[in-house]
Amino acid sequence: MSQSIDHYSSARTMRDAVREKSISARELLDLHLERIERTNPQVNALVSLDPERARAEAHRADERLARGEPVGPLHGLPYAVKDTHEVGGWRSTSGSPVRADHIPEHDELVVQRARAAGAITVAKTNTPEFASGSHTFNPIFGTTYNPYDLGRSAGGSSGGSAAALASGMVPLADGSDMGGSLRNPASFCNVVGMRPSFQRVPQWPNPNHWEAISVQGPLARSVDDLALLLSVQAGPTDRVPLSQQVPGETFDLIDPLDLKDLRIALSIDLGGAFEVDADVASIIRAQAAIFEGVGSRVTDAAPDLSEAEDTFRTLRAWHFHASYGGLLAEHPDQFKASLADNIRAGETLTGADIARGYRQRSLLAERMRTFFADYDALVLPVSQVPPFPADQEYPADINGQVQQTYLDWMRSAYLITVTGCPAMSVPAGFTRQGWPVGLQIVTPANSERRLLSIAHAYEQLTLIGRRHPAL
Template sequence: MSEPIDHFSSARAMRDAVRAKEVSARELLELHLDRIEQTNPRVNAIVSADPERARAAAAQADEQLARGEDVGPLHGLPFAVKDTHEVGGWLSTSGSPVRADHVPERDELLVERVRAAGAITVGKTNTPEFASGSHTFNPLFGTTYNPYDLSRSAGGSSGGSAAALASGMVPLADGSDMGGSLRNPASFCNVVGMRPSFQRVPQWPNPNHWEAISVQGPLARSVDDLALLLSVMAGPTERVPISQQAPGEVFDVIDPIDLGDLRIAMSIDLGGAFEVDADVAAIVRAQGEALEQAGARVAETAPDLREAEDTFRTLRAWHFQASYGQLLAEHPGKFKESLADNIRAGEALTGADIARGYRQRSTLAERMRLFFQEYDALVLPVSQVPPFPADQEYPADINGQVQETYLDWMRSAFLITVTGCPAMSVPAGFTAQGWPVGLQIVTSANSERRLLSIAHAYERLTNVGARRPTL
């Protein structure tokens, strides 16, 4: 008999206990539904919950095991889907009044894979409108709060997912990342989030398979559990002709790595590219020292990303205008002002602007390829600030430097976005006030297996992620 399961047990332990019939899928679901009832009214991470539909699915999962059927790698695990991801027959609003009554007929691919692997959908996770911004609030469901301090932001746009994980409401969660939307909430909520390489997790349906700055990916409370979820999400599909061809199963087992064999580049601000809060900077520096004491060769240096900001802002505005321009024209009063401004910024772009953005992306990719010939990983802050007050849309300033838009304080994440490299947020420490801070680990393009190995070794070195909120 393995150790008793509670709501903070690992996803793998829960999965194994269900398979061994030490706990039923129904019992595991009730454990999490009780936790949701206790904590969600304060955290507001899960929306559109449907306990009865979840109970029916859990009963079916138990019947499958009783019949001796082969079951998937997530069999019986409760799961909440980011509200920007469509679940067939389930309210899927994207946090927008424009889609307040939207119920899709079918699952999108990521959801299809997670459900086929045996996960039990309990509800959706809260998100800002159309996943725009790294603070989770919207006019339909309100604000998601940080489980470590209910006056603070849980980050975004996958803030509901990260807060639900940190609170023990679900053992795994999904998300998406354009400018840091998997990494930032993981940092704010002391969990693990990975932005995979382009098309590692294929997206379908998608009006533009070649759009290259937004990706989907996994969140978990540990690197090992994140690898489990990535193994389900990743892998090729004929529906996405440019999806990466490695099967998802290759990510399920993490290869061991010796930190003493690694060459680590560490940077607080990518050579002066952005301001960083003093507490965040101190924690990141301490992690560089910890890696060095573990034997890694750590050099304070950074790649040249001078074109990255213009590249990101240009391609993001183009993506937003293409995705939501028509909706904004039809519903001009139903978008938050900052999102509407981003959409309108895309209207002024020319073909030359878009060409410049993609040309610069190619330059950045080549520069990173050469950089990672010298270093095994780059480490830097995930977020430039610790969790900020939840009643603010974004931080007003960093070290006295005014942040004029809701994108300005996210440079530590979005400058990495346009390199095309996979990146992960791993718990790194806490400020004196008890606010979580994550370390961003970046490796070369398409090297998720190596990233998992390094992140897992770092996680075992520090064990910061074991600290739970006292809700």
Template structure:
């Protein structure tokens, strides 16, 4: 093995993995490069938590030994990896950002972790999250606040904020996350990376308290679309423990993705036909994306599906889910939850069977709305987040363009309206505010069209780079 390679932590994940396989760099050397970057950036940004250098070095050494033995290795072999701190990693502290779980050490990997580790990734630690992944700003009483790598006075987003920040700062080449109301998409937009909420069933999860609850999904994050597709190829695919998993093998996402935009039917909507408030600078980036798509040969029309049922549907199912999952824990530790999360859990206590049934009936209607809408369009383009990164000292944005936001969810509608459709959605960096803060655009495709979505996203990414 040689250390004469030009590889760096800012190289793509595909380049890093290929260099390890060709033995141009060892897993130990690659780990050292990332640990150097973590030492330089993490003390300020607070993206990676529960870092264990000793175990990471042992993992990298084992990866080198396996490669030297001539054994077949996985697509992520030797890549340093920090898992989201809501994803159980066997033998590693997993806190969920909660003081109630601060000493929790799971015995077993959950399915996403199992697959990433089986693909050869070297575990180095965890990435920071909001308390129980609630809210799109990453802070908690266990580890503190994660800051934006572009401007550390700003939020890195959430709930996969630690993951997005670590990626953007070069501390890890890939990252996992989960998304209920935008937790893969929002931090990707805030930090200038790519985050994808896959179609329902694309990335199976296990264990779950309720395999039939389909608001939250796991998914990949990366610095570019090609690397994200690589990680999705590892995460995706059926599993007998996940009855709603889609049947396509993950390998369909492994090849490099590319597509022409010529003839693509694009529905562009800055505000979902007036349903959401959007910061003026965010709106300008989305409009610029539409103009660029049209110049590249796409057929761009101002259009939006009717998602008027989405707000009640999401808020009802979210409260029901939180109460079912965390209600007993809150009852046992009433003073150990942040107020906004405690309020949301308690909101689920008053829900009736009729309320939940109404929400699922509406969700079915929303799915039908999108099925019909995508008969006329290939993709929908809209904002990821309704605001650019806000001050890290705030829990959530309190206004948009001077209009007050009543709750900590109001500014996330552009993301969670898409959640309850079940469709795949991806955040791709496309511009910045006047002060240089990253802004992504959200691209949505019909359910099951994840590969097509990635192809379009790769083409949009190439446009943004011009």
């Protein structure tokens, strides 16, 4: 076994070592399975593990290399799939008692692409019920804990994915994002998560290909590794009519970027749109000096997103009712109360309400287009709070302001959702208690290449993501 590979090596380093046969896919898998055995009982990030199935996949990967066959960009890499994403023949519960025994027949597209690229599926990752909320707990598998403080939340809804990455259990994992579910857990766990533009990562099967607030995307421990995974997830398919036509491999190599004269709009609260914990605000303000130190021009500025609150709440309730209203009617006692309330909120929506939501989305998109004529990027907090106690469903208050619902404290993420712009969480610092805080970087719609370049350049200035938990 190669002595240069450990469970915190980059995904690219691991991939190259397998290709060069300095470590086999089976040895690399066993390295991670040993790590999982030691750390997952503490963190509870991975669920429905199937080591023997994974070993069989790794064996086939080694055989392909031995025969000299072409291999994909993720060949031999251990991989974890969010439990809302279906893997054929693998228990896929979505964290809900209603689907506790669900075993799908086929992989969905995001999984198909990862496996076709050579990824070795190890496990599913824990998620809240039907990915609802940014704290990962459910009645089937329990709570996922933050690797940096096992009494704290790992975020959500892709919390299992982020915690597994931070713990060194897998080098790559997938997730999804409606109100922040790729960004919030990345912030809480000191890893990197991107919410791509609409249909950059096509979703199939999907009962509504025109639905525009929920996306799938990548999580990794570095921007470079995230770009690798995005290059596999992205790209057109004739199964999704609106899938973006740019080939996925476009995103594999990040364009070098000099941050000198980059125009940065920095905002702590989007002009008073939400409360922000004092420690989080302090860390985000401190990033101005990081950018200015390399010549970026940082301005305290924010776009007007005053319609975003109503837009997100309306379209989310509509989506949840359309997706789960029938299940709730059949199983009224098998949904957590906050999710059931959100589903029922969609019952009374009218056609006029939905039309208003989409008109406002169009208005917000146009406002962001004009905003980005003056700025290259908007930076703000990913989450309004640092990781909160894991025994709470959501923070009770921020700076004394009561959070009435499990959505209230997520405005810093979901107000960006309805702009249609890609956004990424990149490690920015730690509170005095040692809790991670991420910086949210936002760029114009469909500008993932630009976003990757800015995020990578910023990441290299701080190297905060190289600080790992003491597990």
